Structure formats: structure tokens, C-alpha cells
Amino acid sequence: MGSFPVARRIRRPRSYYIGVGIFFLMLAGLIGFIYYSTLKIDYVWRWYRIPQYFLYHDTIESRAEINGIVDRISQEGETVTIVVSGNDGTESYTSPAGDIRVSEGDIIYSGDVLTVHRKWKAGILVQGMAMTLKVSVIAIIFGILIGLFTGLARLSDNPALKWSAVTYIELIRGSPLLVQIFIWYFAFGTLMNTLIAKSDGLQSLLRGVLGTQQIVQVPPLWFGVAALAFFTGAYVAEMVRAGIQSIHRGQTEAARSLGMTYSQCMVHVILPQALRRVIPPLAGQFISLIKDSSLLGIIAIRELTKATREVVTTSFQPFELWTICALLYLFLTFTLSMALQYVERRTIAS
Amino acid sequence: MIDVQNIYKTFLVPHRVEALVDVSTAIAPGEVVVVIGPSGSGKSTFLRCLNRLEHADTGHIFIDGIDVLDPKTDINKVRAEVGMVFQSFNLFPHKTVLQNVTLAQTVVRRRPKAEAHDKAMALLTKVGLPDKINVYPDQLSGGQQQRVAIARALAMNPKVMLFDEPTSALDPEMIGEVLEVMKTLAREGMTMVVVTHEMGFAREVADRVIFMDAGAIVEVGTPEHFFKNPTHDRTKLFLSQIL
Numbered sequence: 267m268g269s270f271p272v273a274r275r276i277r278r279p280r281s282y283y284i285g286v287g288i289f290f291l292m293l294a295g296l297i298g299f300i301y302y303s304t305l306k307i308d309y310v311w312r313w314y315r316i317p318q319y320f321l322y323h324d325t326i327e328s329r330a331e332i333n334g335i336v337d338r339i340s341q342e343g344e345t346v347t348i349v350v351s352g353n354d355g356t357e358s359y360t361s362p363a364g365d366i367r368v369s370e371g372d373i374i375y376s377g378d379v380l381t382v383h384r385k386w387k388a389g390i391l392v393q394g395m396a397m398t399l400k401v402s403v404i405a406i407i408f409g410i411l412i413g414l415f416t417g418l419a420r421l422s423d424n425p426a427l428k429w430s431a432v433t434y435i436e437l438i439r440g441s442p443l444l445v446q447i448f449i450w451y452f453a454f455g456t457l458m459n460t461l462i463a464k465s466d467g468l469q470s471l472l473r474g475v476l477g478t479q480q481i482v483q484v485p486p487l488w489f490g491v492a493a494l495a496f497f498t499g500a501y502v503a504e505m506v507r508a509g510i511q512s513i514h515r516g517q518t519e520a521a522r523s524l525g526m527t528y529s530q531c532m533v534h535v536i537l538p539q540a541l542r543r544v545i546p547p548l549a550g551q552f553i554s555l556i557k558d559s560s561l562l563g564i565i566a567i568r569e570l571t572k573a574t575r576e577v578v579t580t581s582f583q584p585f586e587l588w589t590i591c592a593l594l595y596l597f598l599t600f601t602l603s604m605a606l607q608y609v610e611r612r613t614i615a616s
Numbered sequence: 617m618i619d620v621q622n623i624y625k626t627f628l629v630p631h632r633v634e635a636l637v638d639v640s641t642a643i644a645p646g647e648v649v650v651v652i653g654p655s656g657s658g659k660s661t662f663l664r665c666l667n668r669l670e671h672a673d674t675g676h677i678f679i680d681g682i683d684v685l686d687p688k689t690d691i692n693k694v695r696a697e698v699g700m701v702f703q704s705f706n707l708f709p710h711k712t713v714l715q716n717v718t719l720a721q722t723v724v725r726r727r728p729k730a731e732a733h734d735k736a737m738a739l740l741t742k743v744g745l746p747d748k749i750n751v752y753p754d755q756l757s758g759g760q761q762q763r764v765a766i767a768r769a770l771a772m773n774p775k776v777m778l779f780d781e782p783t784s785a786l787d788p789e790m791i792g793e794v795l796e797v798m799k800t801l802a803r804e805g806m807t808m809v810v811v812t813h814e815m816g817f818a819r820e821v822a823d824r825v826i827f828m829d830a831g832a833i834v835e836v837g838t839p840e841h842f843f844k845n846p847t848h849d850r851t852k853l854f855l856s857q858i859l
Contacts, residue, residue: 525692525697
């Protein structure tokens with residue numbers, strides 16, 4: 267029996283470790299330089315003030331609405347009920363038991379504080395991030411649907427479908443997203459909302475559906491989502507088309523020779539293979555979409571970037587806040603990237 | 617069973633090629649017809665015209681009395697009755713062997729899952745691969761893949777089987793196992809049209825051999841006639857080159 271060479275750990279050359287050292291030196295140098303420069307302009311770093319924009323302890327006061335006498339205070343577990351009887355009748359106030367500021371028999375006036383309790387609330391940055399997430403998720407879902415349909419239409423022999431798809435794709439890919447958002451909001455938005463407002467039939471129908479008495483209008487959020495979804499859809503369409511065309515013709519022939527219709531062949535044979543192939547470029551597109559959603563601030567949607575801008579204008583801490591903002595975007599895109607890599611591995615393994 | 621009358625097919629892309637020139641033949645039920653000829657002679661085109669994977673320009677093709685080239689014909693119904701096996705197997709790589717064989721049964725024939733499964737198991741056993749049902753095609757050898765492809769086509773209970781050079785992409789030691797399956801089919805009375813370069817198969821199994829050249833049928837005859845005393849010079853030349 268001969269002796270097998272045991273797999274030895276590959277020794278990296280010294281230049282590798284020197285490179286690693288240089289990298290971290292440069293990183294530290296950059297951060298140090300920025301910090302030094304900010305000291306030079308007397309910028310005061312206040313990182314301790316950042317957490318409140320994520321989570322804060324809100325104080326909620328419950329106030330009396332009539333003049334009268336506190337009749338009864340009854341506490342049941344964590345909630346307290348205060349009954350006030352005045353000249354015009356009796357009112358009862360229920361709130362979480364916190365700090366009770368009145369006692370039975372007190373004479374109070376309208377506007378007096380009855381109880382005070384504190385509650386944890388999501389800060390503006392978390393709210394902004396939630397909005398970014400919401401807009402992105404909806405736009406991604408619609409973007410996939412639009413892209414899938416347009417990609418198939420692009421490959422159709424029917425000029426009505428093919429030419430519409432080409433026109434749409436070229437229009438969208440050839441103009442800036444910012445301009446598209448403006449068009450969606452200021453042109454289509456105005457148009458649609460004016461039409462809705464002017465048409466009594468439509469108004470009453472929408473009021474009935476939504477169960478409201480107010481004038482129904484489409485909020486800016488949906489124009490923003492539409493702009494992002496149609497923008498993404500055009501790119502997804504081209505990826506879907508490329509994916510389908512990359513599947514060998516023999517696959518279609520095999521499926522069709524078994525008697526499958528065009529759509530059966532697409533659904534069962536071509537699309538499953540094509541979509542698997544386009545997952546990596548799709549991931550890139552969706553990451554772009556999350557970042558592009560930062561443009562929606564301009565049409566009054568308070569997503570992460572707009573939320574950050576608002577906090578910056580009130581707190582005068584641009585350095586910390588914009589850094590945090592970038593890191594939050596990085597968190598979102600990195601999570602999505604990881605999730606899609608997982609999906610890709612799963613589908614290729616099967 | 618199959619009646620081909622004066623079909624023509626000209627390809628214009630990438631350049632003008634007259635692939636089929638006035639091809640006519642009739643194939644009886646249970647007959648095994650082997651089509652041979654040099655490459656570019658139109659034998660594959662002829663085969664692909666039979667189930668309209670290629671659309672013949674003029675002429676008529678009847679399968680079981682149904683006019684294949686009539687635009688009003690539901691071609692999917694015809695194709696469901698005509699099995700086809702390709703040179704490059706064309707198995708569905710995202711489906712297991714079993715799913716490859718059950719897919720068209722459930723989608724096209726609308727068979728219940730259990731029935732399709734039983735049918736697939738029976739056929740995969742017949743082609744000698746009952747232990748590979750949960751494997752994906754890329755884990756099989758070429759010969760095994762082609763046998764799955766045959767099972768996939770047979771699962772539709774076709775009346776005719778078309779084979780388009782089924783062994784040309786195989787390593788030599790795997791040709792035998794595929795030919796063996798095809799011979800079994802022929803013995804069971806399946807109507808078969810086989811485009812192949814396997815002269816041994818032609819000699820042993822064929823009822824009739826068609827020799828094509830330059831898009832036309834040059835000579836038709838029994839294997840004995842064909843391999844012992846071919847009449848046409850072109851046939852003689854071809855046979856002398858390959859035998």
C-alpha cells in the first residue's frame with residue numbers, strides 16, 4: 267500500500283497577505299480622512315440620536331372632551347375606564363392604564379388630561395423603509411406579469427401584439443425613469459383623477475366599492491408603483507424573450523410532436539426552463555428597482571429617501587442619516603440578492 | 617395508413633434549397649419503412665413533413681384518412697397519434713424521466729395521474745429503465761435518454777412512430793440497446809418510418825427501404841432487392857460508400 271499525499275492546505279503567497287493588509291489600511295485611511303475632515307468643519311457626530319428614527323417611545327395623552335366630575339375609575343387588567351358625568355350627559359373614556367392623572371370626584375374641564383401612557387412606535391426611517399419595501403414588492407410582482415406578457419407578445423407573429431410590445435419596450439427603455447414618473451403622476455394622474463372626479467357615475471361606483479362618502483381619487487402611491495412596474499416590465503420582457511429564445515428549438519419540436527398546443531408547450535416545457543435561466547439578470551433588475559424607488563419621493567411618496575430627507579432637514583445630521591439611508595438600501599438589496607440566489611440554487615438542483 | 621402524394625418543399629432561408637421534389641409514397645399499417653440516403657437528401661425533411669413540423673409547400677399527406685396539410689385540420693390531434701423520436705433525444709431537462717413520459721399523457725390525453733403513471737411505468741420497464749424513473753435526463757447516457765424518448769412517444773398510444781436518425785448521436789456501444797427496442801416495436805406490429813444510417817437494422821427489420829437523393833425518391837424496394845441488386849447507379853454508389 268502506497269502512502270497517499272494528504273491534502274495540504276494551500277499556502278497563499280505572501281503578496282496575498284500584503285494585499286489584504288493594504289485593503290484594510292486603505293479602508294481605515296478613508297474613514298479616518300472623512301472623520302478628520304468633518305472635525306475640521308466642526309461637524310458634531312451625534313450617532314446616539316439616530317435610534318429614535320427607528321423606534322421611539324411615544325407619549326399618548328387621553329383628554330376629556332366635556333366639563334364635569336369624574337364619576338368612576340375602574341381598572342381592568344391593563345385598561346382603565348374613566349366615566350365623566352357633566353351637565354350634558356355622561357361620557358366614558360377607555361385607555362391603556364398608564365399614569366392616571368385624575369381621581370374620583372375631581373372636577374375637570376374639557377381638554378384636561380385624564381391618563382398618560384407611553385408606547386413604542388416605529389420611527390420615520392422604519393416607516394420609510396416599509397414604504398420602499400411595499401412599493402418595490404408590488405412593482406416587482408406587476409413588473410414580472412407585464413414582462414412575461416410583453417415578452418411573449420414580442421415573440422408573437424401577430425403585428426398587433428409584436429409591434430405593441432416593441433413600441434412599449436423601446437419607449438420605456440429610451441426615456442429616463444424620472445421623466446416617466448413625472449408623466450405618470452402629472453399627466454396620467456391628473457387626467458385620471460380629473461376624469462374620475464368629473465364622472466358622477468364613476469364616482470358613485472367607486473364610493474360604493476370603497477364604502478366611502480368622500481371624493482374618490484387615486485393616491486400618488488399607485489402612479490409611482492405603475493411607473494416602476496411598467497419600467498421594470500420593459501426590461502423583464504427583453505429578458506423573458508432572450509430566455510425563451512435561448513431554449514433549444516428541439517424542446518418545442520418534442521413538445522409539439524406529442525400533440526401539445528403552443529400554450530401547453532410554453533407553460534409546461536419552455537417557460538420553466540427559460541425563467542430558470544433568467545433568474546440572475548432578473549435579480550439585478552429587481553435590485554435596480556429597489557434603488558430606483560428612491561425617485562418616488564418627488565411625487566410625495568414618503569419612501570426611505572424622502573423620509574431621510576425630511577429627518578435631515580429637521581435634525582441637521584446629514585452625515586449620519588445619509589450613511590444610514592445607504593446602509594438600509596444595502597440591507598434591502600442584499601437580502602433580495604441572497605433570496606434570489608437561494609431560489610436559483612434550489613431550481614437548478616432540482 | 618400514411619399516404620403521401622406529390623409533396624414539394626423548398627427552403628428559402630438561409631438560401632434556396634429544394635428539399636423535397638415530388639415525393640409520393642404509401643405506407644400500410646404495420647409496415648416498417650426505412651428511409652436512407654446521403655445527408656442533405658431530404659429524408660429528415662420528408663419525415664418532419666409527415667407530422668407537419670415542416671409544412672410541405674404543395675401536395676397532400678393523409679394519415680389515417682386525415683388531410684395533414686389542410687389548414688382546418690387540428691394538427692395537435694394528428695400529432696398525438698404520431699409519435700416522433702429525434703436524433704438529439706429532446707427530453708425535457710427540467711422534468712424527471714417519469715415526468716417526461718407522463719407529461720403529454722396528462723396534458724394532451726387528459727389521463728388521470730395514476731393511469732399515466734402506470735402507463736409510464738409499463739413503458740419504462742419495456743425499454744429497460746424501470747429503476748431510473750426519478751432521475752433527470754442529464755444523469756442518463758445517450759442510449760438511455762433515447763430509450764426514454766421512445767417511451768415518451770409510445771405513451772401517447774400512437775398509430776405511427778417516426779424515427780429521425782435515432783442512433784446518430786449515440787456512442788457506438790449504445791446504438792445496440794436503442795435498436796433492440798425498435799426491433800421489439802417492429803415485431804409487435806407498430807407502423808414505423810425510420811430515417812437511419814444503420815444498414816443492419818434496415819436489412820433485418822425493414823419491410824421496405826426508400827432511397828432518397830436530392831429531395832427525390834430514387835429507389836424503393838425490399839431489403840433483399842436493395843442490398844443485393846440495386847438498379848440505380850446513385851443507389852449503388854451510395855451503398856458502395858457506406859457498406
